Amino acid sequence: MYLEKFRPSRKPPAQQVHRLSESHVLNVAQCNDGLELLCSLPDACTPLVFFDPQHRAVLDHLKFGNEGARQRGRAGLPAMSDDFIDTTCVEIWRVLRPGGYLARWVDTFCLCEGHHLRIAEFVRPVDLIAWDSLRLGMGKRTRRRGDYLLILQKSPVSARTWRDHGIPNRWPEKVDRSVHPHAKPIGLIARLIGAITEPGDLVVDPAAGSFVVMRAACGLGRDFCGCDLVVPNPHRDGERAQLVFPNFPAHGGAPMNIRGTSTLNRTKQGSQAMTSHKSHRRVQEREYDAGNGRRHLVGPTGRGT
Numbered sequence: 001m002y003l004e005k006f007r008p009s010r011k012p013p014a015q016q017v018h019r020l021s022e023s024h025v026l027n028v029a030q031c032n033d034g035l036e037l038l039c040s041l042p043d044a045c046t047p048l049v050f051f052d053p054q055h056r057a058v059l060d061h062l063k064f065g066n067e068g069a070r071q072r073g074r075a076g077l078p079a080m081s082d083d084f085i086d087t088t089c090v091e092i093w094r095v096l097r098p099g100g101y102l103a104r105w106v107d108t109f110c111l112c113e114g115h116h117l118r119i120a121e122f123v124r125p126v127d128l129i130a131w132d133s134l135r136l137g138m139g140k141r142t143r144r145r146g147d148y149l150l151i152l153q154k155s156p157v158s159a160r161t162w163r164d165h166g167i168p169n170r171w172p173e174k175v176d177r178s179v180h181p182h183a184k185p186i187g188l189i190a191r192l193i194g195a196i197t198e199p200g201d202l203v204v205d206p207a208a209g210s211f212v213v214m215r216a217a218c219g220l221g222r223d224f225c226g227c228d229l230v231v232p233n234p235h236r237d238g239e240r241a242q243l244v245f246p247n248f249p250a251h252g253g254a255p256m257n258i259r260g261t262s263t264l265n266r267t268k269q270g271s272q273a274m275t276s277h278k279s280h281r282r283v284q285e286r287e288y289d290a291g292n293g294r295r296h297l298v299g300p301t302g303r304g305t
Contacts, residue, residue: 034206164195180210
């Protein structure tokens with residue numbers, strides 16, 4: 001059986017929920033190894049974990065040869081092997097509550113290759129959200145414009161724990177890549193946190209990157225526990241942090257409203273998300289109707305308006 005060597009020695013109790021000890025640091029950007037952090041957490045302590053692995057599968061497959069020149073920020077980040085990513089996902093399964101969710105970011109290559117199926121015996125894929133970053137990337141055939149967010153659930157699999165049924169499966173939102181090479185949409189993350197968790201719940205991110213999950217969780221009244229191997233703090237790292245991630249925000253969560261818009265205006269991600277989403281809902285594109293020879297507006301459902 002695949003991943004037998006990664007299987008935890010024991011399963012968490014079906015209904016019991018464990019609390020964190022006082023030694024765990026919450027709501028702070030920690031510099032640590034994500035797998036070590038997960039191993040320190042008790043069983044079944046969180047209903048939601050975000051995971052954005054720094055995988056190299058697609059880069060090793062494409063072999064463009066100029067990664068350092070085109071993607072300086074990404075090239076400088078520590079990469080994760082497939083075995084390490086799978087091991088981390090199994091450890092995430094352990095810390096998830098029964099029925100909890102793993103929100104895992106994947107690119108087109110990993111999705112088509114079915115990398116998530118290697119851990120299907122632990123967490124089952126139940127949904128997929130396509131994030132449109134509104135920025136063209138690279139690609140040998142079609143050019144990439146965003147990533148995919150796989151929603152995987154720990155048994156028992158049920159939709160009753162998902163409370164927000166207005167989240168579209170295609171989410172347009174710009175991000176500020178000067179904050180981090182892997183910046184993710186704070187508007188979408190905030191909606192998911194609100195849909196899955198309750199105030200006071202713990203949200204975990206073992207590869208936090210720009211710590212956008214921390215800002216969204218703290219703004220919605222949730223606790224956050226997460227880390228990254230690279231935590232640029234201008235007050236601690238000085239010149240290096242300014243060169244690598246010049247717009248990285250200060251530690252701690254910025255107050256946010258329920259829609260994920262930062263009230264301290266540390267970034268423009270939240271407001272851009274809501275503007276893009278409203279525009280997407282009103283009018284998506286103009287098309288020419290060859291049947292009646294007139295232009296008409298086409299909304300998200302494909303019907304003329």
